[in-house]
Amino acid sequence: MSVHHCGDFKQTYADDMKVMQTRFIQVCIGLFVILLYVFPYLGSNYHVSVMNKIGIAVIGAVGINIVTGFTGQISLGQGAFLGVGAFACSYFMREWNIPFWFAMPMAGLTTAAIGMVFGSPSLRLKGLYLAIATLAAQFILEYLFLHVDKVTGGSNGVMFPSPEIGSFAFDDDRSMYYLILTVAIIGVLFAVNLFRSKDGRAFVAVRDHYLSAEIMGIHLFRYRLLSFAISSFYVGVAGSLWGAYTQYITPEHFTIHESIHYLAMIIIGGLGSVLGAIFGAIFMTLLPFVLTGVTANLADYFPQAGYFIQSLREGIFGLIVILFLIFEPDGIAHRWRLIKAYWKLYPFSY
Amino acid sequence: MKHIRTLLGLVAAVALAGTSFAQEIVIGNLADITGGTGSVGKPYADGIRAYTDYINAQGGINGKQIKLLQIDYAYKIPEALNAYKKFKDSDKAVAIQGWGTGDTEALVAQVNRDEMPYYSASYSAHLTDPSKSKYNFFIAADYSTQARAGLTYLKNNWKESRKPKLALVYPDHPYGKAPIPAIKKFAEEIGFELVGEENVALNAIEATTQMLNLKKNEPDFAWLGGTTPSCAVAIKDARKLGLKTVFLVNIWGNDEDLPRLAGGAEEGTFGLQGAVTYGADVPGMKPILEVTKNQPQMTHFIRGWTSMLVMCEALKRADAAGKLNGRGIKEASETLRDFDTGGLTAPITFTPEDHRPTMSAVIVKYVGGKPVTQETVVLERKAEWLGL
Numbered sequence: 225m226s227v228h229h230c231g232d233f234k235q236t237y238a239d240d241m242k243v244m245q246t247r248f249i250q251v252c253i254g255l256f257v258i259l260l261y262v263f264p265y266l267g268s269n270y271h272v273s274v275m276n277k278i279g280i281a282v283i284g285a286v287g288i289n290i291v292t293g294f295t296g297q298i299s300l301g302q303g304a305f306l307g308v309g310a311f312a313c314s315y316f317m318r319e320w321n322i323p324f325w326f327a328m329p330m331a332g333l334t335t336a337a338i339g340m341v342f343g344s345p346s347l348r349l350k351g352l353y354l355a356i357a358t359l360a361a362q363f364i365l366e367y368l369f370l371h372v373d374k375v376t377g378g379s380n381g382v383m384f385p386s387p388e389i390g391s392f393a394f395d396d397d398r399s400m401y402y403l404i405l406t407v408a409i410i411g412v413l414f415a416v417n418l419f420r421s422k423d424g425r426a427f428v429a430v431r432d433h434y435l436s437a438e439i440m441g442i443h444l445f446r447y448r449l450l451s452f453a454i455s456s457f458y459v460g461v462a463g464s465l466w467g468a469y470t471q472y473i474t475p476e477h478f479t480i481h482e483s484i485h486y487l488a489m490i491i492i493g494g495l496g497s498v499l500g501a502i503f504g505a506i507f508m509t510l511l512p513f514v515l516t517g518v519t520a521n522l523a524d525y526f527p528q529a530g531y532f533i534q535s536l537r538e539g540i541f542g543l544i545v546i547l548f549l550i551f552e553p554d555g556i557a558h559r560w561r562l563i564k565a566y567w568k569l570y571p572f573s574y
Numbered sequence: 575m576k577h578i579r580t581l582l583g584l585v586a587a588v589a590l591a592g593t594s595f596a597q598e599i600v601i602g603n604l605a606d607i608t609g610g611t612g613s614v615g616k617p618y619a620d621g622i623r624a625y626t627d628y629i630n631a632q633g634g635i636n637g638k639q640i641k642l643l644q645i646d647y648a649y650k651i652p653e654a655l656n657a658y659k660k661f662k663d664s665d666k667a668v669a670i671q672g673w674g675t676g677d678t679e680a681l682v683a684q685v686n687r688d689e690m691p692y693y694s695a696s697y698s699a700h701l702t703d704p705s706k707s708k709y710n711f712f713i714a715a716d717y718s719t720q721a722r723a724g725l726t727y728l729k730n731n732w733k734e735s736r737k738p739k740l741a742l743v744y745p746d747h748p749y750g751k752a753p754i755p756a757i758k759k760f761a762e763e764i765g766f767e768l769v770g771e772e773n774v775a776l777n778a779i780e781a782t783t784q785m786l787n788l789k790k791n792e793p794d795f796a797w798l799g800g801t802t803p804s805c806a807v808a809i810k811d812a813r814k815l816g817l818k819t820v821f822l823v824n825i826w827g828n829d830e831d832l833p834r835l836a837g838g839a840e841e842g843t844f845g846l847q848g849a850v851t852y853g854a855d856v857p858g859m860k861p862i863l864e865v866t867k868n869q870p871q872m873t874h875f876i877r878g879w880t881s882m883l884v885m886c887e888a889l890k891r892a893d894a895a896g897k898l899n900g901r902g903i904k905e906a907s908e909t910l911r912d913f914d915t916g917g918l919t920a921p922i923t924f925t926p927e928d929h930r931p932t933m934s935a936v937i938v939k940y941v942g943g944k945p946v947t948q949e950t951v952v953l954e955r956k957a958e959w960l961g962l
Contacts, residue, residue: 370746381680472681476747
């Protein structure tokens, strides 16, 4: 029972490919998952609601990390893709009476299709140019959200029916928690394994050096589109869960702010790392809660300066993000790796 | 061991700090101070805070102090949902003073389920139908009723034989769109001719394109929805382009700031109001003058104050009935019949079947840089208008 082997004793490829290398790690992760599942019995309703937001953010951030972190395609349209997922899922449930369990993957596929359409400029565009093309996607979709009333309810938005199993409705924080957690775990597992597969490695090759990748026989356009599709599928599922969670969606939920928020998550967490996306999602979701809590309490104690303190919140948020980027440019995941390496080598420095 | 003791001490201190005392009533307030509607949101939130301090100084609700928790959600719906969860679960609030249309509507299903009385500053008509939104209340006539009152006034004062031409200008936004179907239907019923529809965003800094489009049809009147800054932009650009159209501005789009922002272009513009202006000669103004030390406040402040005043009346009645909880406060609110707010607003009535607080709206006209009250239009409480 050890954290790490103190050498390389693997004798088969299967051993070498294991996600969880030692029994100790398997036990730890098993316990952590069990802890997650019993969390609603330990935390208050409010804590559970915070966890729900983190869960949805994790799914979305892992999705965006696939296209931006792993494939190197900057995408600024993720906020709108969340909306596509949410509105599509709601539409399938309301108009076609499809249960949530089918509507959610269908909404994911719808978002994947839209993602591929807007990802197609990636054949010819890279970097900043692609970023602007996907930014256009954000604005085009926002316009459609406002004006395709039949699907989105226009600026008034639409109700989102609660997922149901028989007569049991997932309409409160605790029941939604289990749904979101389960989907998040499946999503994370899929992403981890994706990058152990041929397609995942092709994404990384496209990111690291697209010319070399092409010479190796990797079809650039195909893999870029595939990356957009998988990423958008994740985001569409996250959007569906967000809708199911809030039970009411309006175009106001899915603005450019949301796109930037998700981009910030993966930059702070660590580009090109599933764990980084998780860390980033936790950090960026918790930060506003913490700041709101602190500023609201401070405002109670200093009623005269209440508004001033509350207005500071946005500024502090920005400042923390900037400081993070200065002092931890490779993201939280990198720091995590350093901490692990430190303990592995302790008491030696290397 | 010492560290553990210190840690335990800290934990205990935090836990104690988090618990509210038994003699406290916790009210959550979702305010927009820094967001898209902050210009009118801040005075409204100030009014809520001021009345809370005032009632606490008077001994509170039957001896219980109110603890008001204000959160600036910057007019972002997800933030509003977070704040609401915090109020409900962590702070154990018994009622909420809310703000905008989008967030209030996004929370309708939840406040129904949580039995959480919700006094909003969104006056959307469909919040007045208890069959759909049992726990939503507000203290001014709903947007649709106000608009009908405004159109009635314009029509009654129309002297020409032809039909007056009406255009609609509003932000493409839940708040902006809320009364539009009602306006269209009612305007046609009473003999207006609809001649155009334009969108001016809440954060607009110019509206020339929209006003040029309006100019083609030369409307006699235009309904103008928005907040004061966006309405001032529309009015200024209309005058710049030589439009003769007379604007009828909704409740959040005209106030004491309008002349300052429109720079005189607002002369002759009509505005809808739901409360008196600062310094009006009504009994309810006396405590406001005291609390604000005669520093003039905007009409939004007075509506915030009144919203809290009416909620506190419901709290008193619920407490007296020994039911100081969500359902008790809702039921107590529904016992209000022509409740006098000291003349600050029209008398307030809520019944279990009808949450329209009043059917009257005040029409003001901007003359010489000041809003001058023209008339209070009182409409019939028609059942078919409920929720529309």
